[in-house]
Amino acid sequence: MAETPDSTRRWHTRLRRPALALVALAGALPLTAGTTITPAQAEPGDSGRIRKLNVQIEKLEKQYGGDLAKLKDAQYGIKKAQLKSRSLTAQLRVAQGLVAQLAANQYMTGGVDPSVSVLASDDPNNMLSNMTLASHVAQNQSAKVQQIQQLVNEQEKTRKEYQQKVGDLEKEIRDLSKEKNRIRQLVKKYKPESPSVGMGSVTPRMLKVKNTLDIEFGPYPTIGCYRGGVDAQDHATGQACDFMVSTGGSMPSANGNAQGDRTAQYAISNASRLGIKYVIWKQRIYDMRSPGWRSMENRGGVTANHYDHVHISVF
Template sequence: METPTSTLRRGGRRAAVALVAIATAVPLAGAPVPSEASVPAAAAALAADPGDSGRFARLNKQIAQLDKAYGGDLAKLKDAQYAVQQALAKSRDLQSDLTEARGLVAQMAATQYMTGGQDPAISVVASDDPSELLGNVTLVSHLAQNKAAKVEQIQSLVSQQDQARKQAQQKIAELQKEIKDLLAQKTRIRNLVKKYKPESPSVGMGGVTPRMLKVKNTIDLEMGPFPTIGCVRTTGDPQDHGTGHACDFMVTTGGVMATGSAQSLGDRTAAYAISHASALGIKYIIWRQRIYDLRSPGWRAMENRGGVTANHYDHVHISVF
């Protein structure tokens, strides 16, 4: 009659390899078993990518084409694009955590099988050659202590990953709607772009276009002075700043949230830019994590970029055609 130890010697390691694959779908003996109702949801969450990445890639190409046709940087679309990127990244990270957790449970199942389901300490005492098992004891003991928590973690990760994928799909749908809305206004936007003939970046004026220089000087004269005005830059994600088509009108410095008189200055600056956009050739304004795009008028909330400056709480961004 074979003992657990002899099983380990004669082929348990080969069996363990097979069990690692099998156990990813089978919970440990004594571990919480998912209810029948939870099985379909778990299977859906663990399914292959249902085309989300492919859909997003196609939308990215469409955005690039619209940028060219609609007068440059479409910041509203770029914001929706950023939201999809974040949602897909979260879904991928959770899937990675889930795979790691399930692999650990598979390892526990294989080890438990190899020791005949016995406590590893008992296996060592009963073995003719305990040293043969000592190398696995620490690992097995650690895994055994945590198996219930790990199985519960898998249940939680399945749910979280399913929610993350649904959120990603929702963000993709929102991006598709943004594109559809812009396409519906194609004639009006192209007439707007035609009205403001594109200008080339300049030299000798800091690199801003003549139109942007006019907007900068006008707003500085009418609304200033500002602590500082920043225009051309090529670092980070410069978008219109990189071509001299944008300036940031700072109302505070050092990344400080604008309040009181500083916030009022930003409010007045944004309002002035909107009301004089047609005369000045302004394309869009960003202020306090909102964007007003003249190609699709109205304030719209933007995604959280994680900081005061990144979310435009200390400056008014103005871009021109």
């Protein structure tokens, strides 16, 4: 049967419907029931709230004997969540744009998907049915639509993780503030020491800790103390040493792991006598100002996560 102008218009209209639906879907996929992703939700957190926390941390460090590595680690986790959110937002925009572009192209070409246009010839025997072609067009974009939905879900998950990390940091600061008198007495016990020359640039207190641990549990593959740099923290003031139990960024052997365990436990047990401020070992921190092991953020490597060395800081 010959094709009439009306039948041709109906055929193209039916093919356009899935494309138009995809355009709408690309612009407004639900985050959860009744909500859609907007620029305001794409970047989690309140910058003013974070600035306030950073100021509080600086103030506490001045009052509580220097580097509060536990709080700095929480800051790192918050920043990492922010960066992840920005990356997800960029990916989401790209995916939404692709779906919108493909759908618009289909609309402009009468709804014919280029991947199946070769099948739509002038021969009625080779022409796909309207329903089959429309179904194929929709299914051809389903992977893109699913990608967008996954990104939206991940964005919401990251937002919740971010809020949790900010809340945890606020609680850590409140807890430390409540212990103000106890911590100030602890800090007062250890008079600040001057940086040294001729002792590896460490303070006398740190030198004593280094020598004591070396006698008790050495030799270590190496002990690293003074260093500068952005992330040096107590190393830059001669108040920290890293007691390595393996080298080359490799996980320690069973003996090395046991040596690290003994070193960390001895430092904690004798912290009051030696003036130790905190210990980091196996992606955990034990701070004498708020005692107890606490997990730290994953920084992506054996050394960065303190699996090959025990970090010890002194007051």
